[in-house]
Amino acid sequence: MSQVFTLPDVGEGLTEADILAWKVSEGDQVTVNQVLVEIETAKSVVELPSPFAGTVQEIMVAEGETVEVGTPIIAVATSDDAPAGATDPGYTGSAPEDGLADEPVPEVQRAEEDITSGSGTSLDSAGGKALVGSGPKADPVRRRRRTRVGMRTDAEAPQGLSQSGAAAPETGAEPGAARKQGWADRLSRTGIGSAAVDLAEKAGKIRDRSETWWKSLDEPTEQPPATASIPRRPNLAKPPVRKAAKEMGIDLADVRATGDGGQVTKRDLLAYAAHMREVEGGPDTFWSATAQPADVREERIPVKGVRKATARNMVKSAFSAPHVSIFVDVDATRTMEFVKRLKESPHFEGVKVTPLLILARAVIWAAARNPQVNATWTDTEIVIKRYMNLGIAAATPRGLLVPNIKDAQDLSLRELAIALHELTQTARAGRTQPGDMQGGTLSITNIGALGIDTGTPIINPGEAAIVAFGTIKQKPWVVDGDVVPRWITTLGGSFDHRVVDxxxxxxxxxxxxxxxEEPALLLD
Structure with a gap:
């Protein structure tokens, strides 16, 4: 029977979703839990699995359309609708043109086919014609003893196979009892199996290789052109930067290096990646010609999905919660030293450690000392949360996402580092689930990753505070009356003035x- 799959509510009370990409086509075979379609809700991108097994009959909604929950999107014919008498895909049905077109079928073999067909006999008593529906079926699966074909002598050749490798006709076979058969059926019945096929393929490759080598001796050697291009030498970079460039698919030779000795720094790589995201074809291909019409020189992007939800939430937050912002410059030299020690520690082997980890722990520690920043405003009361669902703003190709780490206050420093890495990687890959976007209590935005000193972030709806983490770079700093280079960053914070004074x-x-300034205070 035909089963119709409707767009479900993914559990977050959403009313509509956009069809991003179909993972199946009409006529495809699907199994239970196989991904059918990728949809984009107002919160994230979700893959919908199939609750049925069968054949895709009809795709009812095209990619890019916005549909409401409960709308039929695909029809699947279950196994009960599968057509009867389908041909076995392993049966070839005819012999190759250069093979043996016709050969007598041994009586023992014909009797075996009659037995396996389930019809008792394959011919009627009148004219010797095959009964309807009683044609030959695929050979039953049976295990044969493996033999080394290459080591057989003539006396050990399998029954029904001549010395030359061709099937020998049975002496008692009727001259008219012949039919065409495929190579798969022929090899299966003669007992050669896949070993002979592999051996023949290897022999053919060796023959072709030897013929090519002999021909090359008679032909003049082709010299490479004198003006062969010299491959570009990639810029110098430290191993972490090279690893990041490889993961991002960026050639370091294309990145402008600003580091010491012509090295590509992490800031250079991130700036280049941000530029390529904005202008994929480069500045020379972005601008349109002056003579073109105005509508050709403008690009219109539909507002939907994550972008639409982000715009709605930002407007709601900016015009409903009175924001107050404050900033502070911080000497993060000891934080940088602490991060370096953690990277060298065996306990953190294989774990990505960054200054964001220390800031996340600092926010959790400071919120416990000032609980009202970890709260929510309602018109009748202020709800203080005695748990920390720490949100991390992540820029993705589909827009800004703020997934959160549930109960971050209970995680060790190592567990928090792992959770931060998994959260950001999942968000950038577009696999964040709607449940990971809800219930946040306080957020961090790491704008310093793009070389920005600070900013005035907008509070995530339902929260009372957000912290902006600026870039860390060396600056002159006064220490005990002396001006010395130190690692300096700027923190910016925005707060809901209804909750936080x-x-x-x-x-x-x-x-x-x-x-x-002093990470050792976390030990208190």
């Missing part, structure tokens, strides 16, 4: 800065 926001930001 000025003094509370200042104390919270000061506590976060204290941890970055």
């Amino acid at each position: 000025g003094d509370l926001s200042a104390r919270f930001m000061a506590d976060v800065a204290r941890i970055l």
